Each structure stands twice: as structure tokens, then as C-alpha cells.
Amino acid sequence: IDCSLNGVSHICLVKHVGVSLLGSDHSTVIIPGSSFFMSVSQSTAPNNSPKLMDLLDDTVPGIGTYEDFNTIDWVREKSKDRDRHREITNKSKQSTVALLFSISDAFSGWLLMLLIGLMSGALAGGIDIAAHWMTDLKEGVCLNGLWFNHEHCCWASNETTFQERDKCPQWKSWAELMVGVSEGPGLYVVNYFMYMCWALLFAFLAVILVRAFAPYACGSGIPEIKTVLSGFIIRGYLGKWTLIIKTITLVLAVSSGLSLGKEGPLVHVACCCANILCHFFTKYRRNEAKRREVLSAASAVGVSVAFGAPIGGVLFSLEEVSYYFPLKTLWRSFFAALVAAFTLRSINPFGNSRLVLFYVEFHTPWHLLELIPFVLLGIFGGLWGAFFIRANIAWCRLRKNTCLGHYPVLEVVVVTLLTAFLAFPIEYTRMSSSELISELFNDCGLLDSSKLCGYTSNSGSASGSVNATAANGLGARLAGPDLYTAMWQLALALLFIPSMAVGAIAGRLLGVCMEQLAIRHHERDIFRGWCSPGADCITPGLYAMVGAAACLGGVTRMTVSLVVIMFELTGGLEYIVPLMAAAMTSKWVADALGRESIYEAHIRLNGYPFLEAKEEFRHKTLATDVMRPRRGDPLLSVLTESGMTVEEVERLIADTTYSGFPVVISQQSPRLVGFVLRRDLVISLENARRNQEGVVSMSPILFTECDPPMSPSAPPAVKLRSILDLSPFTVTVHTPMEIVVDIFRKLGLRQCLVIQNGRLLGIITKKDILKHMAQMANRDPDSILFN
């Protein structure tokens, strides 16, 4: 899933949009781009929907919405949804239309899921077909029709045999077409050149498109989606331009040969679909919490189509991506994931009636002793994962801190050229990484023409020294020269391809070694009973799969979902144990070298406000150590429930940058009354100044329930109790931070007030907690950028 990161991230232009908005030098790149987004997450958009949907319109527009790069208040959003639901239920008893509306409202979630499944499945199918065609385009073209890829071209031809199904006269390599040669070094050089040209063209197009239209379309997307799901707002990140550009550039990037997986981007694409479709359902358009439920389901859909594993996708969403995942969502996610999987299958992009290119069926059982190489693969995967994360983060940091970040197009072009130059000579790097993985997972049949199946029986050359073994009936599986060539090429290919393929290659290599070992020493005690004539001793394809799982696990730290995804690929409980052993070892090894997965590392690199639910807060600090104001700081900025004027409040707003203010009884008796958000306050005051008669700077502001007695000559009061949150969350100064962190995580808070013996003493925001956590882990607390 993360494989995407080492490739697509080259295409990243402006990863740090947030930073630039906060005043970095990138801002020129951003501002023009962001006008394209036409964000669908703008709850403030004018409301054109029918009357019935306006049940809960706010009196003052804008109240209850959020600014960009801010965190939502889950409690408020969920309350809003419950209010809406209550109102609809009450109305439904009054008229038939309202009843019908209430029913359609109840089922709209399912309809939405259906649409997301259909749309994502169709897009994934389209991407697969297009990428396949364009990958082949780098090598040649079909004379029967430009739109055929290599395989389809030769299917249509009658002149091929099954053995040579990849060779047919209709398919012309560029050299044959342009120069006319069909043999010799000239052909090779021309093809090499054309291959690089096409790769360069695709990569250049991709980077230009992203740069011009949708800077958010860069990167894997999963770190940002995790952050969005935890309640952060990045307008446009899941908008329609991002969707269009991401889809096109994904095809281009895959075809250009950049080493990346399409799993991360497919999750992003599915989330974009979901976000766009939410626009058509008031229930989801106007509620940030409900929308995030849908996005959680969409991330399950993304994995479902990437791996053809609906159950694994749901577990991935649950384990890895989601923050708020009620059980209702689990069921709906599963539905959407299934719809997507079946849509993709009916499109049948791989021509094998399967959801994925690398569906496998193994037949040979594994032996208990084989757990040793499986655990070794797990260790390899863990080491590789830890190494990959460090290297990736170091590269990103380099790009961020040096002038490298100023030449993204150049970077992509250079990397593409280098990749293409190195990839062409080796067969295994020339093919796309999913084809490679498919070939590695494959169990060798009798008719297999792949070099990886170059056993003596297939290649026809029996070595003299092994005649005894061959007579034994086992010789058929002895390695032939083709297999040796394949193994050297694979070992070379190990050097520059994404995680899953690295793991698969390492696994296959180890598997073939084990196989040859078992065959050559089949009479030894430890291998006794492994080999029987006519059957395979061991399955090198299984090793490839275990290796792939181990490396993927090391990078992403997935556990259950990883094993379930692989289980869905093989379809047999039989092979779960090797996968589990490898995944477990890999996670332990990688965790010992660094706690963070690649996603978390990127979240931290980018300073997103993400409160990790998995890792427990282990320090013994108290709320009083974290709250603001600290000892020695000026007092907490509070409002009083009466006695302040419009001018005073406006000055307070102008002087501070806090996103909300506690309201107390009086400065002398700081007993908490409620909490008011800055944005709501600003909007209400502007609204009062504009629309309420007689409001002047000296008008008093009242948060009280009943009006205090006032002289008739005084200006009219601005009553703001309606925007006051009367039930802010509070903790005491003695509350351990571990409990505070738990409350923030589980309830999705933005802030929490700190009380001692009934007196308000301070405030803790999510940002304060994240800064505190960074500090306790000896990291720079200023890396947390957002609220």
C-alpha cells in the first residue's frame, strides 16, 4: 500500500500547502491552485435544496462551520446530526411526505454506499485497463488497433500458439515499426530509446498536470486521509479536481514505470468519489462527522479494489485509517467494498475473471520446518520496512530543507529517466510492478513459459550430475539455466522497486533456494517426507507472498488486515499461519527499530494534528503541566457572562489568536459558565453590527439567561447565549494526562477546560496535547502546525 510513497512522492509539488498558508515562501504556488478546488466540503455554500431539508438551518449563516486547516468538534457534529434525526422523526408523524422523506433519509446511507462502490469500482477498472495499455505502449503498438494492449492484440491473432502467446505479427515493437529492423542490436537500441521517451513523456505530463490543476493530487494520500478522518479539514483535498487529476496522473505515473503501487492512490480516489457523492445527500453534506463515516467506508473500498479483498479492505479501514468507526459503518463499508469488488470484476480488467492480477492457488501444503524461512522473511521485512521509512523521511526532509524542493519537475524527470534507463535491460523491472508480483506469486504449471519456471523438465536440459535424482522422479523440479538467469535478474531488480515487490522477490529467491535444497538433499532426515514424485516439494510462490506480506507489514505496520488481504488472495486458511508468522515477526522487528509506520511518519513530518489512537500515552504528567496559561504567563483570556461591551470583546478577539474563549461568571469569581468559539463570536458580532438596530461599540454583550436590569438610555444588549456551549468538557488540574488524552481521542474533542475546586484555571487544546507529546518524546514541539 505504501509502495506509492517512494514513487508518487516524486511528483509531489506542494506537500505543505498548510505551511505555505501559514506564511512560507511557497505561497505563490498555492494560491492560484486553490481557486480550482470548488471544495465540496464548504458547508457554508448557499443552500439550494428543497424546503424539507432546511429543517435545521442556522439563524446566522456560518455559525457551526469550520475554517480550513482546523479540527472539527466531533461532539458538536454528532449532536447536530442527532438533532436533525430527531426533527425528521418528529415531522414524519405529521404527514406522509415527511414520512417518505424520513424513510428515504434512513436509506440514503445505503444508496450512497452503493454509488461509491459502483463509481470506485468503475474507476479502478478504467485505471487498470488504461495503465496496462500505456505500459505496453512504451514497447510497441498493435497494428490491428491502437487501443489493443499487447495481450489483447495477440489474442485476436490466430497465428500464435499457447506456448508463444506473447509473440504475434500484429504486435510491432517501435523499432520494427520505425526503422524496419526486426533483429540485431539496432532494434534493441531503438526500443530502449523509445521506452525512455515514452516514460519521460508520461512522467512529465503527470507532473505538469498535478502542478497546474491539483497540487493535492500528489503523494500516496493515506497520511492526509488519516488526518482528515481524525477530524481535520483540508478543503479541496477530496474535491473533484483532485479526483480527475489523480486518476489521470495515476495512470501516467504507473505507465511511466516509476516504482509505485496504486493502493494508496486508489484509496484517495475512492475517498474523492465518496466526498463528491456526499454532496448529493444533505445528511452527509452538512455534517462533518457523518461525512467522515462515509470516508472511512470509502477507504475500505479503495483497498478492496486495489487488492480484490473486500473483507481485508474493511479491516484495513478499521485498523489503519479510521478514527471514528461505529459498527453501523462497519456493515456499510463491507457493503460498499463488495459492490466495488463486483463492479471491478464485471469490468474484468485482467481478463481472468478475478479481481486482481495476482490471484493465486497453491496446492502443496507447507511443512512445520518451513516456519524458519518464513520467520527469516519476517525479519527481512521488518528491517526493510524500518530502513525504507527512514530513507523516505530523510529524502522528504532533504527536499523540504534544501533547494531540491524548488525543482520538482526536474526531480521527477531525472528520477524517471534514471528508472527507465536502469529498468529496460532487466525483464523483471521492465514489466509493471503488479505484473511482476503476479509472476512471483505464481505456482509453476507444466506449460508455464516464464523463466521463473525454468526447471530442467521445462527447459529440457537435464544436468548429468543429477541423473540419480531425476530417475527418482524429482528431477523435474531441479533448477535449469533459465531459472538461474531469472534469479540473477531478480536479485538485481531488488535494488529499486517498491516494498511489496521487494518482499516478493526476496521471498521467491529464498523459496527457490529452499526448493533446490530440499530436492538435492531429499534423503536427509530434515527433508524426509517433503518431496514425493510427481508433486512439488515446496511452493516458491508462497514464499514470494510471505515475503511481500512481511515487507508491506514492515512499512505499514498493518497486522490483521494484511493477513486477511493475503488470505483473500489465496483463499485457503491453510496458508494463514506462514503469513501470520511473517507479519508478526516483521512488525516486532520494525517496531523495535522505530515505532512509527510510514503513514504516521509522514503525518508527523507534515505537522498534522493527529492524535494516534494506537499508542498509549505512558507519561506521568498531569493536566496542570500541559494547560495554558503556564506559570508566569499572562492570565487566561476569558469573557464574562455579563459586563463586557462589544468593543472590549472585539479588542480581545483582535489581540489574541485563540480559537475560543471560556465564559465565566466574573473576573473575580472565575466559575465556568460555558465556552464560545472565536469563529462563532466573530460572525455573531459582525451580524449584530450589521443587522441589529442600535448596536454600538458600547453595547453590552450578554451570555446570561435573563437580562440584568439596565438603564433605558443604555444601548441595546447583544445577546449571545445561543452561541454559547453550555456543556464544555472539563477536567481537574489533578487529572493525569493519560486520561485527558484518552478523553480527547475517544470523544474527539478540540479543547477541554481545566478546573480546580470549581474555579477555571486553564485550557488544554489538541495542539497543546500534541506539543506536549512531542516534547515528552524529545521531538520539536513546534513541528505541530495546526489546531
Added chain:
Amino acid sequence: IDCSLNGVSHICLVKHVGVSLLGSDHSTVIIPGSSFFMSVSQSTAPNNSPKLMDLLDDTVPGIGTYEDFNTIDWVREKSKDRDRHREITNKSKQSTVALLFSISDAFSGWLLMLLIGLMSGALAGGIDIAAHWMTDLKEGVCLNGLWFNHEHCCWASNETTFQERDKCPQWKSWAELMVGVSEGPGLYVVNYFMYMCWALLFAFLAVILVRAFAPYACGSGIPEIKTVLSGFIIRGYLGKWTLIIKTITLVLAVSSGLSLGKEGPLVHVACCCANILCHFFTKYRRNEAKRREVLSAASAVGVSVAFGAPIGGVLFSLEEVSYYFPLKTLWRSFFAALVAAFTLRSINPFGNSRLVLFYVEFHTPWHLLELIPFVLLGIFGGLWGAFFIRANIAWCRLRKNTCLGHYPVLEVVVVTLLTAFLAFPIEYTRMSSSELISELFNDCGLLDSSKLCGYTSNSGSASGSVNATAANGLGARLAGPDLYTAMWQLALALLFIPSMAVGAIAGRLLGVCMEQLAIRHHERDIFRGWCSPGADCITPGLYAMVGAAACLGGVTRMTVSLVVIMFELTGGLEYIVPLMAAAMTSKWVADALGRESIYEAHIRLNGYPFLEAKEEFRHKTLATDVMRPRRGDPLLSVLTESGMTVEEVERLIADTTYSGFPVVISQQSPRLVGFVLRRDLVISLENARRNQEGVVSMSPILFTECDPPMSPSAPPAVKLRSILDLSPFTVTVHTPMEIVVDIFRKLGLRQCLVIQNGRLLGIITKKDILKHMAQMANRDPDSILFN
């Protein structure tokens, strides 16, 4: 899973142990029984473990523990665990021994899971083998060896052919053995009589064992386990006597022919194993929250061995049973479930190398139009589920409210006799319900001797009217007379067997009807393309499976886990869509007729304090409407942080039954300082009276940090700040109840204090919330019995 409920509940003697402890007339039954339990959940047990484990011994024994039938404080338990972890981590830096201990502590969770998996898998295997043997014992005995069941007996014999593999001379029915007859009505009558005798004996033994040794061993167990997992304490419910008796009686009850499933009981057995094994690990023995993590995993293990579906088991635990299910537990549950599944498979109780008796492989794809019968099955399942829950609850209520409850042994005996009397004549009710389900799910092969496969080709009799069809190559699947007989018998069997079998029968019947319809009208447009010569038109076994899923879904309201369990049984994504359609319809239909699943209905019937996480609280009440004291009630009983004497506090304790008291600054200024639990207070006061010198009734009690000035002649103060919870959870009077309920659920609170403008006004306990919810749903609030 719930099938257990309609059978095993007959064996229930004292379902309402809690009630009886609260003063019902059952108490004579309970008190002797409870002395057997040797509960492992007694955290107060003397601590014999090595010194290193005593890191966090409490100063006063008993502080921080709970009474029976009380709810734990999740926040406190989790804090305790974090403190323990912190201490171990700190110590591990000091010495190598401590480092090794810290590592072993970290891995103890995995070791525990391994042991639970092994033990549960082995027990499940033993239960399967024993039940199989004893079921056959009702019909006859093997002369080669008493310990062979029917199948094994005839395997050992050489004289049987494959076609008649159930008939061999070594296997003697009771009539043959006792009377000597081998033909005629005499044989039938004697066998009938012996069948009933054995059934009666088994049932009587089961009921007596439960009655004498472990009253908690009765019933399905899942409602109680759900309640325990949500934080309730029922000592002995998961103890070793319960385990032993439950295992034995499960075998007896299944063999006696009582219609029940073993899924619920297997979950209970696995949880008992887990609880007993926890005893060996300090980390889990002494922490109620950590223990519940392990129990969650154990319930996954139970389902894993019951259905042979490890992934489904984990999802079942997540969806249906668990309350607190962190992601770490997900991974460990999966591990334990896998270990258990493979242990069971290596025992191989069914002789088919499969985990379950009803593993199936289908070969024919389904047609889109078949979704109509599948949805019909879903509707049937939903209706049946709703009906079953009502009937079951009505019966339990009857037993509770009338004299029926006084004669449990008689009830079981009568029901057993009636079941056996009705079951013997029909082949499908005579066999055990898992064998029946296995037969119903089965796809008919060519050599199948089952009557359900009595097609014309198999039975040999071709009807004349269908010659044309037969010539067409389709005749082989036309129904023969055997199949018709089987269908009538199945229709009769529908009347009195558990959910899953009811669904399977209904499904099979519908499936055969559809099949015959399709064959006889294969030339019609709608059936065109369904039938091709030499292949099946449709798979009646799939209908049976869909029906089983629908009925199970209607009763338990499982969704994802149900579909995944069935998916693991079939092993193909292909058939997920029919299962999903049926499960979805079934849930919708059943939900429309009553919101509660059978488990929730039983939890409510028994008055357990269970706060359902799935259903949202939809009412618009505020904290002030729920808190105690209500308007007009006497004031809230509070302690003051200083100024009270030992005598005053003891009088307050004696006068009230509250399980805790808020501590305020003074009666005049009720500003909250903290909260102290009744149990801790009582233990501390007793301890002070006993061990602290000079403590008399007039000694002041201090909760303050620093001592107030006191005259030297005054008696020494009892300082209790250490037992004071300085960070009690608070809400304001304006907090909507929906948010309060959310906080209680997500944080696992016992109580919460209500504040207005810094002044303590009241308290809300879990029981108050449950009573309030009962009231809002027009139920009797006094049905909530526990705290």
C-alpha cells in the same frame, strides 16, 4: 449461535442468581453452590507471586477492588495498568533481571493467547468427539469397542461398501442386542424406547450436575458474557467449576437431543478457559480491564472453534460481544482464534480434515434472478427471528413469574421426553442438529446416498412424463420419490429445532422447489441459460446456507460477522452476495418488528447493567433531568474535605447505600474536590480503627493536602487523601443526555458528577442512565437491578 437458547435454557436452574442475592426466595439454592466457585476473579486473594510482581501492592488490602455484582471503573483500571507498566519499564533500566521480567511481561499476552487457543481448541475437539459418540449411543453400540461411534465402527469393518457405509454387522442397535430381533415392528419399538431412555438419562444427568455444582453453567452464556465484558462483575461465572460442568453438560445436552447449538456454550467455555489461564499472569489477574481484553479474545476463540471461522470469530467478538476492544486485542484475538482453529483441526473430530462438520464447496454460479428467493429467505429469517425472540422471552418470563420456575428438573425432563418422542420417527430430527445442517448444506454428488439427493438419476426411477426433459440431459436432476419423502419430513422437522437448522431447512425446501421449477420450465425465458446438460441448474445447498444465515441473523442481528463466517465456510467470494442480501433483509425485517437481539433481550430480562453501544440515545433530555437528587429529594450526601469526624462519616455510610460520595470544600460552598468510593472508605476506616493509634469516633477525617491547624489535645486525624479520586468526571446541568451517555459508553464510567457554575449539584450513575433509558422507552425502570 443463539440456538443454544431455546434448548439449554431449559437446563437453566437459577438464571437469576443476582436477583436471589438481592433477597429473592431462591437464596437457598445459591449460597451452597457459590462456595464451590473458588473464583479466580478475586483480586483480593493473598498474593504468593515472586517479589518482582509486587511492584504495585496497595498499602491497605482490598482498596481498589470491587464487590460482586458491581460495575468496574474502566478509567481507574486502565490507569492502574499504565502505572504498572511504567514501573516495570523504569525498573527494567536498573537490572538485567528486571529487564528480562519486563520482556517476559510484554510477551505474556501472546503466551496467554497461545494457551487459550490450545486449551479451547482441545476442549472443543473433545466435546465434538464425545457428543458424536453419545448421540450414536442412543441408537446402538459397537461390538468392536464401546468407544467407537457408528461411523468409526463401520470404518473399521471390511464388510461394508461405500454405498452402504452406515451399515455393518459390528454396529448393533439396542433392539438387536437386547431382544435379538433384527426386523419388524418389535425392533422399532425397542429402539424407540431405548432412544428415549438414553435421552432422558443424559438430560437428567445434565440438569442435576448444573443444579448441584455450577448454577452459572446454565444457558447460552453470551448475554452474561456481554455484560461481564462491559465491566460487570459476576464472581464464579467464569470459574473452573463452571468450566468443568459446562463442558460435561454441553456434551450431555447435545447428546440428549435437546435442540440447541453449541456455539453460545463454546464461547462460554472459551471465556472460562481464558479466565482461569489469566490466573497465572499477574498482569491480567490483578486488573479487571486487562482481563476483559483477554475475554474479548476468548469469545472470538469460541466462535472460531464453533464454526471453524477464525476471521468471523474475531469480527463476531468485535461486533457482537465486546465493549472495549483496542486494536492490539484485535490482532491477539486473531492469533488465538487461529491457534484454536488449528488445534481443533489437528484433533480432526469430524474425520474430514475440516474444522466443521458443515464445510461445503459449491460449483454452480448463481443467477441474478435468484436474488428474489434469497431476499424471500431473508424476510422469512427476519420474521422467524422476531417471533423466536418474543416466544423465548415470553417463556422465560413465564418461568420467572409462575410456579414453573420452581420445578426446573421436571421442566427439563418433560421437554426432553417430548423432544425425544417427537424426534425419533423423523430421520432429520433424530440426527444431531449439526449433522442435519451438514446434510442440508451439502451439494449432491453422484454417489450421495442421502434421501435429499434422491433425484431420478440416483434413485433409478425415471418418471414417464419427463422423458423429453430426460433426453435433454436435464432429467438427472428431476426429483425422485426419495426426495419428496425427504421434503415432507423436513417440513415436519421445521417445527421444533433451533434457528440455524430452521433456516437451513426452509432454504433447502425453497431451493429444491426452485430447482424443479427451473428444470421443468427450462425453456421459459426467465430460466433460459440456467440449466445446461451435465451440470446443476441451481444449488439447493446454497439456499440452505442462505436460509441458515437469514434465521441466525434474525435472532442475533449479526451482520458482518455472520456473512464472514458463512464466507469462511464456503471459501468463495462468489457466494457472499446472496448471503449478504439475505442477512441485510433479515436484519431490516427483524429490526422493524423489535429492536433487540436475543442477547439484548435476555440482558434486559435479567436486569443487567449493560449500556448498549450500538443504539444511539435519541431523546432530548439534559443531565439535570437524570441526576440525583431529583427536585424535592433530600440534598446530595457529600463529605467535606475537612471538618467531619469518623463517627459522622460512619453514620453517613450506615444511613445510605450509595456506592460513593463526592467530597466538597464545605457544605456552604459545595465546590467539588474529589470523589471517594464507599468500599474504599469503609476499608480505610476499618483499617484506621484497627491499626492507627488513637483513632476514636471523634477523630477528624481529612481529605486535604496540608493539615489545618489543630489543638494538640485533639485526637489524631485520619488522612484519606490517598483514596480520594481527585479527577472525577463532571458534566454541567446543561449537558445533553446523549453526550452523557456517549461519555459513559466510551470511557466506561460508573458515575459522573453534575456541576453548575462550579457548584456541585448532583450525581449520575450508570444505573440512573439505564433507568432513564428504560423510562424513555416506556419500560419499567425498576427492572434495572444492578449498579
